Amino acid sequence: MSLANELRIRQLYEAVNAKDLAAIEGYGADFSEWLDVPFDMTSRGARAIIDPWKSWFDIFPDATCEVRSLVALGDHVVAQGIGRGTHLGTFHSPAGVIEPTGARMQVNFCDVYRLRDGKIERADSYFDFFGLLRQLVPTNAVAA
Template identity: 75%
Template sequence: MKTAWITLNTKDSESAQNLKDSLLNLLTLSGSEPGKVAYEVFTAESDENQFHVRESWSDSEAFEAHLNTPHLKAFTADINDWLSSPMQATMLQKVEPFDNKQVIEKLYQAVNAKDLEYIRSLGADFSEWLDVPFDYTTTGKDAIIDPWVSWFGIFPDATCEVRSLVAFGDYVIAQGIGRGTHKGVFHSPAGTLQPSGVSMQVNFCDVYKLRQGKIERADSYFDFYGLLRQLAPEKVGAAQAM
């Protein structure tokens, strides 16, 4: 989300009234723009010639589109004669009680350290985890820990090397490489794979939505075909021969 705080100081009461009328008109015109989250106009209690605007947009694209609207360009052209000093704009960043990027960074650190308590702490009654290659969803407080416990049962030394981690709003996307040694029975979409002792590595992309420091939704994508090719190449060959 993009939020701006605008300060405008007018020369006198007549200029203040002109600016007020123009701001209210701008408020109406901007109200129907795609991506508008909030648009409010204020005056300072201590100075009737001072105005403030707080505007929030869903993303950078919506904000940039607003900056290029004809009505905003007309507004900025009209107000110069009314202002005693140049308009001031400050971009704001909301202070969140939880750092979503840090929550997920710590998740992968916990995976590598086998810190099950931290992984378990990210689950809540509203949590969901979808293993995309398996088309299998777990829900509830154990929705986050259960898939990892299952994975550790197959690859006890499993680790994740995160190569890209991007956060925006409630969402975090992590991409990287998972590694481990196949030492447990793997009930896979291609059938049951008995322990092979093979050291594997697989590309993954996990998409998270967070709420109050918990994982509300996780969609876990990984290259199952590439993994199968490492653990059971005969099954890949049989599939290709069909």
């Protein structure tokens, strides 16, 4: 099971990098949950997986994820890496609305998945929001 789940999540990141929304949507189910940890926001249901990715692509249309490590144990998979993109869309963030800056960004992430029957049952997505914010907002506007 671990090997199949590892492959499934590798394929998810391939779909993310290809902006294959149909493939990403296929990871969701009625029982799916996605937690954006920096935002303390949980999405639930069949669109719980596609909606966060779609929102990210709306903000960073050229977004990519470089997976640096991926480990599977039973029904859990942990992926760690670097997300990159160009800020071309309005970002409704916990720090407020950030209008497009055209800035290139690079952010560390760690996603923890629990799978059931090839679908994502739960995803906890951790990323360095403060580091991202510092790249998108002028330095003097973000307190150190």
